[in-house]
Amino acid sequence: MAVVRSYDEFINEIKGLDERLKNLKVKAVEVDRYARSVTYRFICDKPVDDELKKRIAEKAVKLTPETFGEVFVKVEKIASDNQLVNLAAYEYLKKNYPSVSIFMDESDVSSDVIGNVVKYTLKLPADGADYVTKNGALKKLDEYLSQRFCSDFVGTTEIKTDVEKVNLLSEEVYESELQKIMHRTIKVRDVVPIDDVTLGDSAQYIEDLENGAVTVCGTVTSTEERTTKTGKPFFIIHIDDTTGRTGGVYFTKKNTYPKIKEIKEGDAIIARATLGDYNGRQSLTFEKINRCTFPEDFKPESKAKKNPPRNYKKIFPESATTIKVKSVFDEETALPAELTEKDYVVFDLETTGLERTEEIIEIGAVKIRGGKIAEQWTTLVKASKPLTEENTKLTGITDEMLADAPKIGEVLPDFMKFIDGTVLVAHNADFDMSFLRRDAAAEEYEVRNKVADTMVMARTYLSGLANNKLNTVADYFGVVFRHHRALSDAYATAEVFIELMKIKANREKND
Helix, strand or coil, rough: CCCCCCHHHHHHHHHCCHHHHHHCCEEEEEEECCCEEEEEEEEEECCCCCHHHHHHHHHHHHHHCCCCCEEEEEECCCCCCCCHHHHHHHHHHHHHHHHHCCCCCCCEEEEEEECEEEEEEEEEEEHHHHHHHHCCCCHHHHHHHHHHHCEEEEEEEEEEECCCCCCCCCCCCCCCCCCCCCCCEEEEEECCCCCCCCCEEEEEEEHHCCEEEEEEEEEEEEEEEEECCCCCCCEEEEECCCCCCEEEEEEEECCHHHHHHHHHCEEEEEEEEEEECCCCCCEEEEEEEEEEEEECCCCCCCCCCCCCCCCCCCCCCCCCCCCCCCCCCCCCCCCCHHHHHHCCEEEEEEECCCCCCCCEEEEEEEECCCCCEEEEEEEEECCCCCCCCCHHHCCCCCCHHHHHCCCCHHHHHHHHHHHCCCEEECCCHHHHHHHHHHHHHHHCCCCCCCCCHHHHHHHHCCCCCCCCCCCHHHHHHHCCCCCCHHHHHHEEEEEEEHHHHHHHHHHHHHH
């Protein structure tokens, strides 16, 4: 058995079987721990007959550790057809970036296949093109398409100059950054259809809205009719539901124009709309509007803590790797299930001091997914006061480095998204968690994550160490350690955590 030690070695061995497999890719590797089986799902741009599929399966068996009793191979033919690529890209944007796709249709995606590279172009308004470029959406779309088709993908944008639209980012439209909270709704009465008899009588709280399709209601605080450059009428309508205010654009139809024009300040409406986000600002487009009676006795339910935001806005995660973690192709036994079946975020903070009244000046974090370090997230944070010489000496961070850094309130939403649904890990976790919980609460978030402490784990599972400081534990495992910068500490803690989880699993197995 010739077991390989990396994905590249594995796929190159398979490709070497036949010229038809030169563009072969692994779409997925599915491991059934209980059946001790592994299934390799390949995609290929050439037909693979039964004989070649048999050779692939035989090679895969030889390259797979004996830990797996059964090996299955499935090969799907997927060529980079322009029409399929365009549709896949459009559907991906529609699902994951509705605020971008709202002004697109399938014809706004075009592609050219050049050898094994597909170059595709997205036609977007200027603000949409800027958004997908700056927030990493193009890179994510490249990765998604590469997993679907047997090609490499490079995306670009083109400004749509022939689209007629209103600037929905103006200060005339109220903005809402609060998150949707389930089960908080307003029930209106006496609905009089203008656009849609099926619209219903329940709407979300304005302060709970998040991007995507929404239903809102409220008392009209202002309405203004305008026309586009080509003379098409539209209205800017603002409403208030007592939990918040919002406003949006409504493009009239011939049969609705006179009825919408009659709506005035003090009237109540219920509307189906789309809430989008461009460059950090939210915009609302009304699609269906009905008249209604807003309940006079309405009292908002107590507001729960905000949910993590749907999209990153300021600080985005980046791909990351570690050399300490073994893959499915390695000869060693599989990583413990407790490590591979949960997502963990290992983080570290740099602060202006040890007291709870001090401030966070840097956050560094890495995400462990499937037992491997998969992503990193880091940012400097602007302090409200100058750093002391001791601060700079300990952390290497200077006032100059923080001059243009964002404030903690600007980056907390993105960090809450990064840690959402994960177990948090830190060395001396009580210290870091006290700062995180305090600053999260100030932004109306609640940190509900379970927490693991590598200092406590080291004390439990290691013996003979001089102390349980991070550098001591890191040295024990041979982990490279550069002290007192948040991201470096997070990486070291993550690798220490993985090793401690192995020891923990082995200890529990033998007890």
